[in-house]
Amino acid sequence: MNNLDALFGFNQTALKVREQRQELLAANIANSDTPNYKARDIDFSSALKKALESSGLDSSNSPGLATTSALHLGANGSTQAAAGISGDVLYRKSAQDSVDGNTVDGDVERSQFTDNAIRYEASLTMLKSDIKDMLSAIQGQ
């Protein structure tokens, strides 16, 4: 794997996982009136970790903070990611059960959908600035 792949890889993978999550959330909103439909979602941090591992980038490549003391909090995601189920599509816990067995909560889904869209754009912005950095490096200006 070359250096450019390693540089862009993290945000590229993050965008991919965000995209998959956006699709799942859209399906939840679409099925908000389907009897017995159960809302699904993924745990983003574990899904991202799994995706990074499968694309050959381990999470130590991800942007993070160096910890020089045992008291420092890890910020590279790998210390926070849950072990066990990773990247699996889970069922959302419903706060209130509905008569038709549907577990989609419109408010939750809409807020998660917007949240995910903003975070997608954040990853996009970071990827953009990575590309800009590399461009200015090769142009030498």
Place this chain on the structure above:
Amino acid sequence: MSSLFNVFNISGSAMNAQSQRLNVVASNLANVDSATSANGTPYKAKQVVFSAIPAGSDHVNAVKVDKIIEDQTPAKMIHDPHNPLANADGFVSMPNVNVTQEMVNMISTSRAYQNNVETMNAAKSMLQKTLTLGQP
């Protein structure tokens, strides 16, 4: 194919299903006083039943209208002896359409449709922003 493109299929299927539901609501409201029909019985209220269908990738479901069922509640009996459809006791059986329920259904349908339009718009703007990646 990108997952974001699939959002168009999913939201589109939901918009289609919701507009069919709105159609049924319109039919029910229009026939609220139809005491007779082609087979001689009063109009029966109809309801749509949605079901989830797999859409492209795993665990992701679109919507379709599974079936349209007839409301089985008994017809309303109205005392109107002058009506040609009245029975021996002077009662006419009228459709079992519940207007309040239909209005609630209509508002719910409209909100669900709007939700899906918003979803589609969000996916569209995300894709457009992605297209500008790498441009100065």
